[in-house]
Amino acid sequence: MSPSSSPHSRSYQVITYGCQMNAHDSERISGLLESAGYVAAPEPHNGEHTTADVVVFNTCAVRENADNRLYGNLGHMASVKQRREGMQIAVGGCMAQKDRETIVARAPWVDVVFGTNNLASLPTLLERARVRQESQVEITEALQNFPSDLPTHRESAYSAWVSISVGCNNTCTFCIVPSLRGRETDRRPGDILNEVRMLVDQGVCEITLLGQNVNSYGVQFGDRGAFAKLLRACGEVDGLERLRFTSPHPASFTDDVIDAMADTPALMHQLHMPLQSGSDEVLRAMRRSYRSKRFLSILDRVRAAMPDAAISTDIIVGFPGETEQDFQDTLDVVAEAQFASAFTFQYSIRPGTPAGEMPHQVPAEIVQERYERLVAEQEEISWRQNTALVGSTVEVLFTDGGGRKDGIRERISGRARDNRLVHVALPDDPQSQPRPGDMGEVQITYGAPHHLVADSPLRGLRRTRGGDAWAARTRLPGSDPIPAGSAAPGTVSLGVPPVPTRS
Secondary structure (H helix, E strand, O other): OOOOOOHHHOEEEEEEOOOHHHHHHHHHHHHHHHHOOOEEOOOOOOOOOOOOOEEEEEEOOOOOOHHHHHHHHHHHHHHHHHOOOOOEEEEEEHHHHHHOHHHHHHOOOOOEEEOOOOHHHHHHHHHHHHHHOOOEEEOOOOOOOOHHHOOEEOOOOOEEEEEOEEOOOOOOOOOOHHHHHOOOEEOOHHHHHHHHHHHHHOOOOEEEEEOOOHHHOOOOOOOOOHHHHHHHHHHOOOOOOEEEEEOOOHHHOOHHHHHHHHHOOOEOOEEEOOOEOOOHHHHHHHOOOOOHHHHHHHHHHHHHHOOOOEEEEEEEEOOOOOOHHHHHHHHHHHHHHOOOEEEEEEOOOOOOOHHHHOOOOOOHHHHHHHHHHHHHHHHHHHHHHHHHOOOOEEEEEEOOOOOEEEOOEEEEEEEEOOOOEEEEEOOOOHHHOOOOOOEEEEEOOEEOOOOEEEOOOOEEEEOOHHHHHHHHHHOOOOOOOOOOOOOOOOEEOOOOOOOOOOO
């Protein structure tokens, strides 16, 4: 492709690493590129090379192997690019914010490097790199556009993320995110509610509010009760069936949020509350501004208000200086907390974090052994909880189109209101088969550590507007359209003007 070729005939692929915030940003990156005339390339299969004219890596800098993963993939893309005249490669996200010019120095075939604060610049940078035939690097320290104010291409027709804040004011010693995404910036409540209403109008029935420290929302405009008020206001949006949020910080978790969860029907009785460690000494070294007793007291208050609440967590094993007693303290808290599930991580050094410079790094073999003990303990708890649900009836929001075989049964998967994964026997009658986005009730027949199974007949199937939105996107015949006046499913346009060409 010559330098004078129009981007309007070009295709793109976005490859995402990391957290929900990155996934949210990738949807904005896709929306920006489509607004600039690009089209999504088919996903490569079975080891095939991408056919995209532009490949965007949206990176994460949290894990130790993030660097190796990125540069390994960039090395692979170098040979692909050599065979594809006019192909461009862009790197964004936290790794781009951290490494900046280092990326182009190590991988000079990269065309664009852009930071977490200037997503909106990507189409302009790609065009400038294509015309000038040289790499473009743009990293800004201050937020240029709130990501949710940008055009988007959502991966799901019936479920969506809504970012309520970006950045973080905490100084956890193991985390590099605050230095990359900056201090917390909050969106105005009216803007958030407008986006929620617009998404519901498009068929979305489940929304998750996102923030690096989601429950500190309001700190920027001085309202300590702003998050609870926002939860109640979002929960009142007509047509929204499920509302979630992630991830809160224990130090900022207040009773008004618990009350909002208990009082608001759309708010799911599901909470992801990061513990990180059950040892007060380790929490102190992590600069986590709570202790295990405070953490457990939050769980007690949540369960007093919502006995059916499912609580999950994050735990880091092998933080510098962690002793066997510290680790035992974590096991004790896990036993008392009775989490529904836990995301467990082996500590790894991240350059630029205080923890990376701490003495008494725990040997890898000890970290591995403790990690395996923790996983075994949590799996036993999760299995016991899921087994206790056998015979109960749960409402499932279906999230795939079926076809998964388990023995002789064909299954469709979905999420219960408490976010547990449920595999449901697919009805034989095509007219009774749910679409992604539809809802129904099932009786649980088996509980495993990481999922539930329902071989009982599906009852009370509800054809939702979320299912209609999915069907419209996939062009299934016989589906009712989204009401007139709604935007096309999967596309959100907030009236943001095109990114201006810079000199």
